[in-house]
Amino acid sequence: MDPIFFSPPNGIPSESKLATYMVTPQSPEFIPTRISSSPNFYPPYHMNNGLNGVNGLTTTTAAAAAAAAAAAAAVATVAAPASSTSSSSSSSTVAAAVAVSGSSSKVSNGGSSASILSMQKTNIVATVNITQQQQQQQQQQKQQQHQSSLVNDSVVGSSAPIAIIPNPAAAPFVSSMSAQTPLKARAAMMRQDSPTAALIGGEKSPPHGMTPHGASPIPTTLPASVHQENVGGTIYFYPTANAQNSQPVVNSVVVDAAHPAHPAHHGVVSAVAPLSAVPSQLLYAGHVYPGPASNVIAMQPKTQLESAFFMPDEMRSDILGRNEISNLIMDAAEAAQHALPLEVDNYHALYPLEPPAQPMHTKLTLPASTYRATHNSTGFKYCLRRLHGFRLQSTKCMALVEMWKKLQHTNVVQLRELFTTKAFGDNSLVLVYDYYPGSQTLLAKYFTPAPETNGYTDPFQGEARPFSHKSNMQRTNNGPLLPESTIWSIIMQLTAGLRAIHQAGLACKILDPTKIIVTGKRVRFSSCCISDITQFDPNAANPLALVNMHQQDDLTALGRLVLALACRCLQSVQRDNVQSSIDMVTRNYSTDLRNFIVYLFTTNNRRSVTDLMPMIGARFYTQLDALQAQVDMQEDELAKEMENGRLYRILVKLNSINERPDFNLDCTWSETGDRYMLKLFRDFLFHSVTEDGRPWLDHAHIVQCLNKLDAGSIERVQLMSRDEQSVLIVSYAELKNCLENAFSELMSAAN
Numbered sequence: 001m002d003p004i005f006f007s008p009p010n011g012i013p014s015e016s017k018l019a020t021y022m023v024t025p026q027s028p029e030f031i032p033t034r035i036s037s038s039p040n041f042y043p044p045y046h047m048n049n050g051l052n053g054v055n056g057l058t059t060t061t062a063a064a065a066a067a068a069a070a071a072a073a074a075v076a077t078v079a080a081p082a083s084s085t086s087s088s089s090s091s092s093t094v095a096a097a098v099a100v101s102g103s104s105s106k107v108s109n110g111g112s113s114a115s116i117l118s119m120q121k122t123n124i125v126a127t128v129n130i131t132q133q134q135q136q137q138q139q140q141q142k143q144q145q146h147q148s149s150l151v152n153d154s155v156v157g158s159s160a161p162i163a164i165i166p167n168p169a170a171a172p173f174v175s176s177m178s179a180q181t182p183l184k185a186r187a188a189m190m191r192q193d194s195p196t197a198a199l200i201g202g203e204k205s206p207p208h209g210m211t212p213h214g215a216s217p218i219p220t221t222l223p224a225s226v227h228q229e230n231v232g233g234t235i236y237f238y239p240t241a242n243a244q245n246s247q248p249v250v251n252s253v254v255v256d257a258a259h260p261a262h263p264a265h266h267g268v269v270s271a272v273a274p275l276s277a278v279p280s281q282l283l284y285a286g287h288v289y290p291g292p293a294s295n296v297i298a299m300q301p302k303t304q305l306e307s308a309f310f311m312p313d314e315m316r317s318d319i320l321g322r323n324e325i326s327n328l329i330m331d332a333a334e335a336a337q338h339a340l341p342l343e344v345d346n347y348h349a350l351y352p353l354e355p356p357a358q359p360m361h362t363k364l365t366l367p368a369s370t371y372r373a374t375h376n377s378t379g380f381k382y383c384l385r386r387l388h389g390f391r392l393q394s395t396k397c398m399a400l401v402e403m404w405k406k407l408q409h410t411n412v413v414q415l416r417e418l419f420t421t422k423a424f425g426d427n428s429l430v431l432v433y434d435y436y437p438g439s440q441t442l443l444a445k446y447f448t449p450a451p452e453t454n455g456y457t458d459p460f461q462g463e464a465r466p467f468s469h470k471s472n473m474q475r476t477n478n479g480p481l482l483p484e485s486t487i488w489s490i491i492m493q494l495t496a497g498l499r500a501i502h503q504a505g506l507a508c509k510i511l512d513p514t515k516i517i518v519t520g521k522r523v524r525f526s527s528c529c530i531s532d533i534t535q536f537d538p539n540a541a542n543p544l545a546l547v548n549m550h551q552q553d554d555l556t557a558l559g560r561l562v563l564a565l566a567c568r569c570l571q572s573v574q575r576d577n578v579q580s581s582i583d584m585v586t587r588n589y590s591t592d593l594r595n596f597i598v599y600l601f602t603t604n605n606r607r608s609v610t611d612l613m614p615m616i617g618a619r620f621y622t623q624l625d626a627l628q629a630q631v632d633m634q635e636d637e638l639a640k641e642m643e644n645g646r647l648y649r650i651l652v653k654l655n656s657i658n659e660r661p662d663f664n665l666d667c668t669w670s671e672t673g674d675r676y677m678l679k680l681f682r683d684f685l686f687h688s689v690t691e692d693g694r695p696w697l698d699h700a701h702i703v704q705c706l707n708k709l710d711a712g713s714i715e716r717v718q719l720m721s722r723d724e725q726s727v728l729i730v731s732y733a734e735l736k737n738c739l740e741n742a743f744s745e746l747m748s749a750a751n
């Protein structure tokens with residue numbers, strides 16, 4: 001019969017690797033349905049982690065030693081007939097999993113890194129070489145034991161419950177089982193209280209049908225190839241590196257009957273081998289956000305807990321605000337008002353950034369409009385500046401365009417491309433720039449009168465006092481004078497941008513408050529290249545001949561802008577007002593600021609933007625410090641979000657698989673095979689309940705388990721079927737492997 005359609009008697013999906021690890025009432029022994037299919041779960045990640053296998057279990061007590069000794073004796077007496085495949089050797093191999101529960105003593109751990117790694121590779125709990133003689137002895141004992149009872153209540157309880165579970169993947173043992181007792185054993189098990197029930201209820205013993213009858217299962221001495229460790233009262237026996245090398249790869253598991261899972265139902269919140277057994281945190285240490293750095297905490301007016309989990313409110317609202325602006329779409333009324341084409345060249349979804357009827361800029365002498373638009377193929381958003389009714393006189397200006405396109409600076413909005421179009425119903429020239437959502441022009445931010453409340457303006461607000469000699473000029477309601485640090489911050493950014501422009505052999509040409517944008521605290525020149533095109537003289541031999549003159553003009557314009565900012569008034573730079581404005585700066589700000597402005601207004605000598613640096617002086621360090629502090633804070637946020645993103649991707653994979661109603665015409669795909677493990681793991685993650693049935697919600701549990709899954713930790717997790725009749729013990733590494741396989745199945749089908 002096709003195994004896919006054959007429902008195996010133990011209820012385990014037949015094509016599933018999980019059968020290897022599953023304990024059910026029907027099959028208390030481990031029935032390896034796919035012994036040879038055990039995948040290589042262990043990516044180089046583990047190997048690179050310096051996993052040394054130091055587990056800290058170093059205290060040996062007399063009780064534990066006695067227990068260990070008894071277990072070793074039991075192991076020594078475990079016998080299985082040689083398989084047809086491996087009986088050629090006088091000494092065949094039997095794998096046994098031995099768990100001695102109830103001992104709270106810690107035992108010395110002889111585990112070496114090699115042994116832990118070998119555990120990674122094989123999941124072997126114990127692998128013991130025994131002689132042919134011993135196997136026969138074991139066979140006899142097993143028969144006796146099978147006749148008497150499969151559940152030995154005498155070993156249940158806290159004193160010394162023992163589970164000796166044969167390793168199913170050991171070929172000799174398997175063949176012995178199948179040759180002699182499989183059906184019988186199963187039938188017996190079905191009659192008996194199942195080991196699973198014992199596991200769940202904590203009252204019954206795990207199957208010890210394989211325990212040599214009458215012999216103490218606790219070994220007194222262990223073979224050199226085996227070492228033991230006690231985890232939460234359960235003693236695990238691991239093969240050492242030597243044993244590992246010399247013996248076949250097998251799978252097994254230890255079930256601790258004395259420590260039933262807790263909480264119960266739909267996912268048992270208990271890993272069989274806890275972190276203490278293997279420093280598995282090493283396996284995913286890089287994937288755990290360690291909390292904010294102390295220097296960052298000091299920057300945030302938040303409690304430590306808040307800053308550990310949430311980004312600063314200011315940052316959050318900034319980002320949300322920018323996203324919202326970036327995603328704005330026009331309503332029907334706006335669309336009718338603007339009558340924008342659906343597509344312009346390679347861009348669509350045009351959204352106006354200013355009202356339709358724009359006054360002509362004095363220097364541009366052309367009506368212009370600004371839009372946000374989305375690139376057709378990349379989906380990136382750009383800022384389009386359209387010059388209405390403009391025809392390119394000559395393509396010679398493209399040399400300048402190329403120079404601008406190459407100019408990359410954090411204080412200059414980069415020009416990306418330029419094209420002409422008739423999509424607007426006229427001949428338009430469109431310049432494409434980077435888009436910075438939420439930007440304001442300097443004019444809008446600092447020179448726009450604040451709305452008056454009830455027509456009343458506080459006469460004492462700001463520096464300009466009523467009835468003073470300068471009040472007429474200064475009282476503009478633009479707001480109070482700016483702090484000097486703000487002005488210097490703007491100066492530093494503008495001079496940085498200007499320096500880059502001048503060094504590129506270009507000139508800004510329109511350096512005024514309408515063509516400088518502010519995004520948060522960043523200031524950028526926003527309309528570079530437009531003047532070079534609109535004022536281009538096709539007859540000029542060298543289009544850059546006048547660049548020096550234009551650069552000098554830039555510096556004068558910068559002086560005027562800074563003076564206007566310092567007075568917070570555009571009229572302050574009118575020829576008649578300049579002197580009184582400088583006097584005002586002298587009174588209110590430092591001499592450095594005054595000298596800076598005066599230097600830029602002095603047109604007798606040739607000025608250079610680099611000469612401005614000494615006037616900025618040590619303020620530069622203040623600015624640098626502020627920026628670095630911001631970078632520190634943002635990096636910390638990034639560390640948090642990086643982890644969130646990673647966890648999100650795992651969840652995407654998991655949820656693409658779980659509960660998928662149909663895949664390749666198979667309605668049971670997500671419920672069978674490896675996917676069944678993932679389903680139970682999902683239950684374990686999200687649907688665990690407490691003993692009294694309340695939802696057990698623990699964010700840390702979810703995060704930690706997802707991290708272990710992502711890292712493919714060798715730690716094992718105990719999963720329970722929804723009917724609570726089966727328990728599955730599986731390592732995160734195996735779960736990860738299942739996840740990857742199932743998801744790549746989906747991916748290849750999707751492709």
Ligand SMILES: Nc1ncnc2c1ncn2[C@@H]1O[C@H](COP(=O)(O)OP(=O)(O)OP(=O)(O)O)[C@@H](O)[C@H]1O
Pocket residue numbers: 353354358359360361368369370383413433434435436437438439440441443514515517526527
């Ligand atoms: N690269 C950009 N990214 C995002 N928004 C921008 C960008 N460039 C300009 N803006 C915004 O577009 C709007 C219009 O810009 P524009 O330069 O036309 O200013 P303006 O005050 O309308 O000037 P003008 O009076 O000369 O038309 C402003 O709100 C500005 O903040």
